Amino acid sequence: MDRRTAIQNLALVIGGAVLLPRCSKSNPSAHFKHFDITFDQQTLITDIAEVIIPKTNTPGATDLNLYGFVMKMVDECTKKKDQEAFLKGMAEFEDVPKKMFSKPFAECNKKEKEDVLKSFEKKDNSYSKELQAFYQTVKGLTVFGYTESKYFMTKEIVYELVPGRYNAWYPVKNGKAVAKNG
Amino acid sequence: MANLNIDSAKERTFDAIVIGSGMSGGWAAKELTGKGLKTLMLERGRDVKHLKDYPTTNMYPWEFEHRGEVPMDIQEANPVVNRCYAFKEDAMHFFVKDNEHPYVQTKPFDWIRGYQVGGKSLLWARQTQRWSDFDFEGPARDGFAVDWPIRYKDIAPWYSYVEKFAGISGNKDGLDVLPDGEFLPGFPLNAVETYFSKHVKEKYKNRHVISARCAHLSTPNQIHLDQGRAQCQRRTLCQRGCPFGGYFSANASTIPWALKSGNLTLRPFSVVQSIIYDEQKGEAKGVRVIDTNTKETIDYYARIIFVNAAALNTNLILLNSTSHRFPNGLGNDSSVLGKYVAFHNYSAHISAEVEGFEEWATDGRNPAGGGYIPRFRNVFKQETNFLRGYACGLGAYRGYKHSHEDVGQDFKAGLSSKEYGPWYVGSHMMGETIPKESNFVALDSSRKDAWGVPLLKISVEYDDNDMKMQKDYVEQLTEMFTSAGFKNIKAETDRRAPGLDIHEMGGARMGLDPKTSVLNNWNQMHACKNVFVTDGASMTSTSCQNPSLTYMALTARAADYAISEMKKGNI
Incomplete structure (x- = not known):
């Protein structure tokens, strides 16, 4: 088995764990290396990711399990103090829909x-540092996970492992390449 | 050692020993085995076989668990190596982790190492420029360090020799500051780089922007195909190890070549404790090795020894090789061993936006990285308030226009947009630093590593000259960018520690006078004639070119000399 297959299998295992919450909603339902989150919080992050990258006629965040990627990165590639801000911001997040629409x-x-x-996208919003950090982290990692997903890199903007060429003068007209892979 | 019999000693005897298997060690092995010498190459780390041991080389971005990022626990456990730009998920297995091989920082120094067969030649940035006499004459003209015992004419044929084999892409630019070499076709400058090149040429008398010269097979010759290497496929994933052998590494080139001769014995997992000195004969007789798997101490013997352990580890080995004759380190009659260490000043960069050139972009990737500005300060005469000067990397690029604001369907569609955004241009400085006695490495008096070798104590720092040069780089590049019409120019300086340039040099410098240098004009020890040091430790000064090509040329030259001296019976 090559490493590629091994990593894909690992991703399946991780994805599986995420899809099968073990506990009731008030209890921690997903155990990460550095923290636990509840079933509601899993749903929240999954929902936020899906709003950022919705399913259209192409796959969205849920289809691509970007929730799993976001949480893996928060758990494994984020400093402790940033994880703390993320968790604190996440706990504050529900205040926003409650204030705007009186519901979760x-x-x-x-x-x-x-x-x-979109209220987070406004530069003059008055959210706490942690709340903004939570949103920006989820958004940044959702977009990162999306643009580095196999789907995106094979179907949208095709990543070439072996370009085999460097064209230093590649003609562009009206902002677009004149020829495909000229 | 008592139970080892004579047969065993015979098995442990070679014509030559090469300590280290990286950029210069690979060349030493290739040259010595090619001339028929039975050669033992010692490497302290594991073996890395070309193709076979590049586990990430064919992985797509989405196949990396963290999409290239290094997990935080690894980052936090390795603050030094984590500062290296290439320490990412795809290549971190080729770097030494901080806690694996500790060293003592009297002053902050980021010592970036690659302990494996091939060493850092797997990981290097592949930029290759010759030195000229403006570089070799620097110390004598400007009154620092000691005079180089060689000039351009001494090394020029050897540059040609190594360039032909390694494969260097570049253009014949006809510049006296940066001599032309034996080039494969150069990688072209793009629209903005070309514009800037023309602008600089018109506006400044002695400033040039050329295509960066690099160790890539833009179009291979037969000698490269004979090495089992193929054309560079413009992947720019070089740090993973190249499945095509498209760039020069010891793993893809010199080591397999040396192995093919049948004369090379490659011994990984072999930490060199010291070079053994024969007091009677007045020469080195071998090398004491600790097998890192068995912890066994083993002596190997040879007529000549090449020390290519990478600059600072070469110093460590020599300092730790004490004898009655050399109580302060092998060949250290001058007491300069370990001193006059220098590096390259990479502490500033600049970026800007470029208006126009909308009718052009680039397609594919450029292994050369873009342009190169050879040193233009203090070349023909001293003209600033600091000594020497700097070269500059230069690159312009244009990507797709993507908004990072908003969410939802339109935002998602926008991420797939293939509409080009504006051009950006950037440059970074590569400054010469002045070797000084106060910048040195030494053995720690008490602490030892897992093999009983004293830890290396590093005491190297920037000085006032470096800060003046940094300021000048920012001023000059800002002026050049402004003059070219670039907008929103942002220069940044940083307080990075020395070492992060990964161009540490010196400590066992070449020189004419045995009283003030360790090596002669052939990289041969003044005081121990069968020992040659041909890696960065031998450098008398640093100039500002990327140094690897010069190490290769010095090594091939020294090997040729060593063999002729052996034939004459002088060593």
């Missing part, structure tokens, strides 16, 4: 969910 994020419709997230 999960009960918001698609448009309302987008409005909640």
